[in-house]
Amino acid sequence: MASSTGDQSQAVRNGLRTKVLTLHSMNPRVRQVEYAVRGPIVQRALELEQELRQGVKKPFTEVIRANIGDAQAMGQRPITFLRQVLALCVNPDLLTSPSFPDDAKKRAERILQACGGHSLGAYSVSSGIQLIREDVAQYIERRDGGIPADPNNVFLSTGASDAIVTVLKLLVAGEGHTRTGVLIPIPQYPLYSATLAELGAVQVDYYLDEERAWALDVSELHRALCQVQTRECIEAVIRFAFEERLFLLADEVYQDNVYAAGSQFHSFKKVLMEMGPPYAGQQELASFHSTSKGYMGECGFRGGYVEVVNMDAAVQQQMLKLMSVRLCPPVPGQALLDLVVSPPTPTDPSFAQFQAVSWGQEGVQVT
Numbered sequence: 001m002a003s004s005t006g007d008q009s010q011a012v013r014n015g016l017r018t019k020v021l022t023l024h025s026m027n028p029r030v031r032q033v034e035y036a037v038r039g040p041i042v043q044r045a046l047e048l049e050q051e052l053r054q055g056v057k058k059p060f061t062e063v064i065r066a067n068i069g070d071a072q073a074m075g076q077r078p079i080t081f082l083r084q085v086l087a088l089c090v091n092p093d094l095l096t097s098p099s100f101p102d103d104a105k106k107r108a109e110r111i112l113q114a115c116g117g118h119s120l121g122a123y124s125v126s127s128g129i130q131l132i133r134e135d136v137a138q139y140i141e142r143r144d145g146g147i148p149a150d151p152n153n154v155f156l157s158t159g160a161s162d163a164i165v166t167v168l169k170l171l172v173a174g175e176g177h178t179r180t181g182v183l184i185p186i187p188q189y190p191l192y193s194a195t196l197a198e199l200g201a202v203q204v205d206y207y208l209d210e211e212r213a214w215a216l217d218v219s220e221l222h223r224a225l226c227q228v229q230t231r232e233c234i235e236a237v238i239r240f241a242f243e244e245r246l247f248l249l250a251d252e253v254y255q256d257n258v259y260a261a262g263s264q265f266h267s268f269k270k271v272l273m274e275m276g277p278p279y280a281g282q283q284e285l286a287s288f289h290s291t292s293k294g295y296m297g298e299c300g301f302r303g304g305y306v307e308v309v310n311m312d313a314a315v316q317q318q319m320l321k322l323m324s325v326r327l328c329p330p331v332p333g334q335a336l337l338d339l340v341v342s343p344p345t346p347t348d349p350s351f352a353q354f355q356a357v358s359w360g361q362e363g364v365q366v367t
Contacts, residue, residue: 071297079296079357081350082339085111086301089120089335103348111335120331126324128156128305129331132338136305139341143255144270149307155319156305156337158329160253160290163306165195166322167286170315171247172201183246234271242283250287253304256294269309285309291336303333303340 045063052058065074072078081104088094088108095105114131116122127133133151140149157163172180181202184192196203241248250268258265269287273280291303308316344351 069293070299071293072299076297077357078298079354081344081354082296082298082336084350085339086332086336090332092118101349103344103350107339111338115331120335122331124156124328124331124334126326126328127320128154128329129334129338132156132334133305135338135342136307140267140269140307144267144273147270147273149269153309153311153316154305154307155323156303156329156334157323158304158326158333159292159299159302160251160288160304160306161191162302162326162329163286163288163304164191164249164251166319167249167306167308168195168199168201169322170319172196172199189251231266231271234266234268235275238268238272238275238279238283242279248283248285250285252287253290253293255289269307272309282310284311286311291333291340294340296336296340298336298340301333301336302330303335303337304329305337 042065045065048058049063052062084100084104085107088100088105089111092108092112094100095108111129111131112118112120114129116124130151133154133156136154136156137149137151140154141147155163155166157166168182171182174180179200179202181204182192182196183204183206184196186205186207193203238248240246248268252265252267255265255267267287268285272283272285286306286308288306289304291301292299308319311319344354
């Protein structure tokens with residue numbers, strides 16, 4: 001237990017009891033954390049919304065939130081098939097209802113069979129339900145053109161953010177001039193700077209080129225020691241990381257959000273594997289994905305995963321141990337992730353509607 005003796009003695013003389021936990025005595029790294037996504041600007045927005053509801057006159061009629069990618073809060077409708085299967089998983093009594101298509105019922109039964117006690121309310125193993133990890137691995141293989149993915153290298157998480165924090169915890173070490181430095185892009189998602197402050201890591205900024213559609217220039221990385229990156233850019237980043245002995249973290253939660261003509265998503269893992277030796281077998285990588293973005297926009301369910309590549313086996317066990325402390329990711333989020341990585345196929349009754357809605361037809365907005 002920690003306390004300030006002088007402050008306590010003065011308090012005793014005055015007949016007062018001071019707080020045990022104060023801004024002075026609390027963890028100083030927490031005080032250094034700044035998270036603009038949910039900081040004072042957001043608090044002021046909440047106040048303004050409350051005032052509008054109370055009839056206070058303003059020169060505007062609504063507050064549009066641009067602080068976070070929350071598609072459904074901005075009016076995007078949920079995908080019918082995803083919600084049907086989740087409803088069946090949450091309330092299995094609905095499996096006998098004629099209101100649900102057969103493929104949704106089969107998917108719900110398959111997920112429930114993989115859950116403890118056949119219930120979405122049971123804990124899962126800390127790395128996530130094995131069946132869903134296998135489905136994620138198969139999704140990655142399809143996405144990357146057949147490059148193998150091992151479900152034992154896939155860890156489900158509470159959104160991508162939780163997995164990113166877990167990997168950063170593994171990476172940060174040392175004190176003083178030996179403290180771990182982490183290269184992050186500017187502009188950045190505040191999760192990175194907030195987590196680095198909490199962990200006491202050194203934030204090393206590199207700047208993206210706005211005039212080149214926020215592209216990354218490797219010379220900027222050298223100076224410091226993403227937007228849809230071109231394959232050539234990704235290859236250059238991998239070479240840089242290999243030469244400088246850096247661990248790569250690829251935040252790929254926007255992989256479904258590619259709209260510009262001539263652009264396409266390239267996963268870091270696929271590019272790494274296709275580069276061949278020495279990179280493919282040695283460069284360490286963690287790549288992240290989430291159910292919060294893309295056509296699904298299911299932020300509130302907090303589903304996500306991380307796949308690790310070329311990670312030391314002993315460190316991977318330590319990562320699992322770290323995840324075990326928090327028991328498991330939310331099981332409904334795991335179920336939703338399963339549906340995202342293995343959507344209806346052309347022979348399924350729900351396929352036509354799923355395709356129409358997920359690709360933004362029938363008046364549905366997509367993120």
